[in-house]
Amino acid sequence: MRYRLYYWPGIQGRGEYVRLALEDAGAGYDDVARGAGGMAAMTGMMAAAGTPPFAPPFLKAGKLVIAQTANILLYLGARHGLAPKAEAGKLWVHQLQLTIADMVLEIHDTHHPLGPSLYYEDQRGPAKKRTDEFWNERVPKYLGYFERLVSDSGGTFTTGRRATYVDLSLLQIVEGLRYAFPKRMAKFERRIPRLVELRDRVAVRPNIRAYLESDRRIPFNEDGIFRRYKALDI
Amino acid sequence: MRYRLYYWPGIQGRGEYVRLALEDAGAGYDDVARGAGGMAAMTGMMAAAGTPPFAPPFLKAGKLVIAQTANILLYLGARHGLAPKAEAGKLWVHQLQLTIADMVLEIHDTHHPLGPSLYYEDQRGPAKKRTDEFWNERVPKYLGYFERLVSDSGGTFTTGRRATYVDLSLLQIVEGLRYAFPKRMAKFERRIPRLVELRDRVAVRPNIRAYLESDRRIPFNEDGIFRRYKALDI
Numbered sequence: 356m357r358y359r360l361y362y363w364p365g366i367q368g369r370g371e372y373v374r375l376a377l378e379d380a381g382a383g384y385d386d387v388a389r390g391a392g393g394m395a396a397m398t399g400m401m402a403a404a405g406t407p408p409f410a411p412p413f414l415k416a417g418k419l420v421i422a423q424t425a426n427i428l429l430y431l432g433a434r435h436g437l438a439p440k441a442e443a444g445k446l447w448v449h450q451l452q453l454t455i456a457d458m459v460l461e462i463h464d465t466h467h468p469l470g471p472s473l474y475y476e477d478q479r480g481p482a483k484k485r486t487d488e489f490w491n492e493r494v495p496k497y498l499g500y501f502e503r504l505v506s507d508s509g510g511t512f513t514t515g516r517r518a519t520y521v522d523l524s525l526l527q528i529v530e531g532l533r534y535a536f537p538k539r540m541a542k543f544e545r546r547i548p549r550l551v552e553l554r555d556r557v558a559v560r561p562n563i564r565a566y567l568e569s570d571r572r573i574p575f576n577e578d579g580i581f582r583r584y585k586a587l588d589i
Numbered sequence: 590m591r592y593r594l595y596y597w598p599g600i601q602g603r604g605e606y607v608r609l610a611l612e613d614a615g616a617g618y619d620d621v622a623r624g625a626g627g628m629a630a631m632t633g634m635m636a637a638a639g640t641p642p643f644a645p646p647f648l649k650a651g652k653l654v655i656a657q658t659a660n661i662l663l664y665l666g667a668r669h670g671l672a673p674k675a676e677a678g679k680l681w682v683h684q685l686q687l688t689i690a691d692m693v694l695e696i697h698d699t700h701h702p703l704g705p706s707l708y709y710e711d712q713r714g715p716a717k718k719r720t721d722e723f724w725n726e727r728v729p730k731y732l733g734y735f736e737r738l739v740s741d742s743g744g745t746f747t748t749g750r751r752a753t754y755v756d757l758s759l760l761q762i763v764e765g766l767r768y769a770f771p772k773r774m775a776k777f778e779r780r781i782p783r784l785v786e787l788r789d790r791v792a793v794r795p796n797i798r799a800y801l802e803s804d805r806r807i808p809f810n811e812d813g814i815f816r817r818y819k820a821l822d823i
Contacts, residue, residue: 406681409688409734421680423687430680446655446664447640453657454643456687460694461704468702469715470695470722481703481715488704500643 358384359415361397361408366579367527367572369424369459370412372452375523376428378566380435386571425452428520437520448514451504451521455528458497462531463580465489465587479586486587490539494532498547501525505549511556518557525550526557531581536588592618593649595631595642600813601761601806603658603693604646606686609757610662612800614669620805659686662754671754682748685738685755689762692731696765697814699723699821709811713820720821724773728766732781735759739783745790752791759784760791765815770822 358377362370364386377384388397388411400415401408408422414430421427429449432438438448463471468485469478501513510516513525529550532540544551557563566572575581592611596604598620611618622631622645634649635642642656648664655661663683666672672682697705702719703712735747744750747759763784766774778785791797800806809815 406677406684407734407738408684409691409731419677419680421684423684426680426684426687429683443640443653446653446660449663450640450642450655450657450660453660453687453690457643457694460691464698464702464704468698468704469718470698470702470726472722472726478718481718484703484712484715488706492704492706497643500641504641 356417358382359387360384360412361387361400361415362412363397364388364394365573365576367531367575367581368412368579371527371573372424372455372520372524373412373414373427373431374571375527375563375566376431376435376437376520378571379518379523379560379562380431380437381562382431382435425449425456428452428524432520437518437523439514439517439519444514448519448521451501451513452524454497454500455521455524458493458528459580461489461493461497462535466582466584475582475584482584482587490536490543494543495546498528498543498550502547502550505553512553518560522553522557523563526554526563529554531575534575535581535583537583538588590651592616593621594618594646595621595634595649596646598622598628599807599810601765601809601815602646602813605761605807606658606689606754606758607646607648607661607665608805609761609797609800610665610669610671610754612805613752613757613794613796614665614671615796616665616669659683659690662686662758666754671752671757673748673751673753678748682753682755685735685747686758688731688734689755689758692727692762693814695723695727695731696769700816700818709816709818716818716821724770724777728777729780732762732777732784736781736784739787746787752794756787756791757797760788760797763788765809768809769815769817771817772822 360370360373362368388394397411404420406420412424412427413420413422414427421430432448438445465486466475466482468481475482504513508515512518512522577583594604594607596602622628631645638654640654646658646661647654647656648661655664666682673679699720700709700716701712702715709716738747742749746752746756792801
């Protein structure tokens with residue numbers, strides 16, 4: 356079965372966590388809105404689906420139309436060996452992905468504290484305050500949590516000896532924070548050595564390496580979740 | 590099996606979505622931090638669990654320790670008839686719950702746009718701007734989405750003829766918005782008649798009605814997600 360992924364064509368965004376899983380699994384997929392049908396194919400599907408998504412990304416898998424990043428990964432993980440098969444492990448990995456989803460929302464809030472509908476340029480002051488608070492309080496809490504998990508796992512990945520979609524997502528978190536906040540992150544990385552090792556371990560997985568070097572990987576930019584604004588990286 | 594729910598003892602918060610499911614199912618549970626062990630029982634369990642939660646709420650179910658509200662509901666829904674058993678329906682209902690979780694985060698941001706670690710009193714101005722944007726842009730988008738689903742479901746609940754944990758959560762969203770923003774919500778409710786009917790249908794389910802009238806239901810207050818600040822309800 357060839358999947359169809361629907362997401363905004365110009366950004367990594369939340370779709371990237373799904374792309375990383377599809378790529379690592381070597382699954383065949385079309386990134387629909389980047390193809391000939393463009394955005395119209397995406398908006399058309401949003402209106403037509405029997406289970407309409409609230410927002411992209413969503414995945415068409417046979418007759419299923421599945422939205423919400425963590426939900427898509429729950430589905431893919433079970434099919435492509437990117438999550439444990441037993442219920443306890445499946446719930447545990449999903450729980451971690453939902454924690455990453457919470458962090459992603461907070462990352463977005465650093466440049467959009469007054470809401471997603473306004474421009475960054477209209478909220479520079481609040482963005483600076485929110486970003487300071489994010490780096491002082493939230494990054495240490497989130498990344499400290501994952502650092503401990505990797506450290507305690509007794510394996511090479513977050514939850515043990517086998518990679519899951521959570522490991523792929525953590526690579527994206529590290530890469531994204533490096534892009535958006537190069538100075539802050541360079542300093543902070545001393546506190547998360549195991550997480551940096553994990554990122555390196557994921558980056559050399561053959562399918563991930565090939566993907567990151569391909570033009571299927573959209574470069575980071577200032578329309579996505581991770582945005583490089585100099586004023587916020589001080 | 591008697592469940593043990595761990596959540597902050599003084600607020601409804603995210604724990605409330607779990608409480609509503611447990612109550613509707615008639616499941617036996619202890620609300621641990623509200624009992625004799627208090628907060629110490631909760632923080633002790635957070636440190637001791639093999640699958641440590643990032644934050645409350647979390648549920649102890651036999652040997653499992655499950656965190657993240659939507660993940661707990663995914664688990665409970667399958668066991669207590671509060672979600673379809675087939676994979677497609679299970680993913681669909683979970684997807685809707687994750688959309689509600691996104692909305693809950695945005696509701697929290699209305700009074701904490703500069704971040705969860707600062708007091709509301711230190712961010713009144715940004716909170717007003719964020720709240721305006723929330724009611725102008727986000728509430729119509731979120732509640733309009735659920736209004737359409739209820740309208741199109743062909744049944745009495747969001748996804749059909751049987752109630753799911755999503756319906757219970759939507760009751761909480763309506764109740765919470767009524768508490769936090771009585772003026773704005775009274776006006777907005779004209780636009781979501783089916784959602785208001787849904788709320789009424791859920792509120793008279795015998796176990797939910799008994800729960801809402803009991804002292805197990807913590808009153809809304811200004812430490813929770815839904816906070817009544819007069820300055821934000823204009």
